[in-house]
Amino acid sequence: MRTINAIFKREFFGYFRSPVAYVFLIVFLIASVGLTWFVGQFFSANDASLNRFFIFMPWVFLFLIPAVGMRLWAEEKRSGTWELLLTLPVTTIEAVLGKFLAGWTFITLAILLTLTMPITVGYLGNPDWGPILSGYLGTILMAGAFLSICSLTSALTKNQVISFVLSVIICLILVFLGWSVFNNLLTSINIPVWLIDALSNFSFITHFDPMTKGLITIADLIFYLSLIIFSLLLNVLALERSF
């Protein structure tokens, strides 16, 4: 616990030692709010919910979370500091958790900055707060799942660019599998429906949509948590070079 805490603090405050953190926060805000307003036509829709905000989240995360996650381990490997870190009295699991939780907290902070959206909605209309709360829960969980994949890919290389590209590809697949446009495409080329359904079960979107509508199911929670645990375990194995 003590070591997780020490690593967490170092990593979390590390984000703010460089301007990259502030750039990220601003880009994230502009992207998520901008998409909602201009592409999602937030105002003209006259809809007192955040559906038009949440719907863009997987797409914003697709690029911004790999940008946060790519340095987690790749940078340590490039500079050699992972040798310093992993020869301290700490287990690899603790080190992976400490860094992952720091990244997750940082992204959660970015997500919480968008609370200006529901506050605006609450000011202008009379929204149903349930779906907004569950939507935020889903957003944070999904962010964790994205980040766990980025943490894994960044442990596979010392090159941040490779790490970024790898994680975008994996996350892209996990988003696409449940994207209705993609599923319709699959249907049109005669892929059996049962297979499409099975595939879409692995998608972020499939397990995120219900939460933006106020529906929290155990299955969705388990999906995100098990994806996080699975990625982080592979992450540990990658660092210990036991495969």
Add this chain to the structure above:
Amino acid sequence: MIEAENLVKNFGSICAVDNISFQVKKGDILGFLGPNGAGKSTTMKMLTGFLPPTSGTARIGNNDIQKEPLAAKRLFGYLPENGPLYQEMTVLEILNFIAEMRDAYTTNKKNEVIEHVVETCKLRDVRNQSIETLSKGFRQRVSFAQAILHDPPCLIMDEPTDGLDPNQKKQVRNLIASMAEEKSIILSTHILEEVESICNRVIIIDKGKILIDEKPEEMRQRHPHYNAVEIKLGNTKLAEIKEEIQSIPEVKEIQINGDDILIIPKGGKDIINIIFDVTLKNNWSLANIEKAPVLMDEIFGDLTQN
């Protein structure tokens, strides 16, 4: 105690470390010597648990580094090759981080420990500077400071004086030597004078294998000029002198090079007094007498070339 038992590391088809065994006991400063690519760093990475060995065991104070890594890791400080550090952190931030990782110090105790190591490694003036703004010498000192912060019984250092200027090298060596008594220390280097000046044991490795494991003095004895005596005489009756010296039973060989006469003893015996007496007895006007320099580089070269 630091212990390596039949350590082997293969990288694909490359055998970087080939069945290495040794022990470093309390009070030992072991110089781990070898040309580049000999396998020094790889061995240290296995000792510290950073790399799993292909086979064999490393132990720190009787804890198997693979089976009981936490217990083992508490007992050593490690200075990895090139002293990697988090560039954007300040000296104090790094030491604070290491202290938190190392032990559940109370805040007071933690500050005391950090204060002490800042003092020992002369980091006071740069303590609030970030690593990226420091010179190589200071960075190396910070790396050294983080390794000794918890006053560990074992110290493992990979080229601790690499990249330092001669003055800084001397400071670091003095620091290491001053801690020697209560610790087991292993340091790798490719600088021979380092071994001569602080180590009380030397292992030479090449191509992953141990060539010799002995005291620096024993290593010196491998040199063909060990205990040889160089004299310079004022007179020129060289033939006579040569004959006289050759008749001394302890002398194996005599080489004359202009004014300089090099006398090599049989079996590395110390003959400087005998030679001195002979010069006095014969009334040769002795201009200079000294032991011939034993260049460890030459021994090292001989050992690692074939």
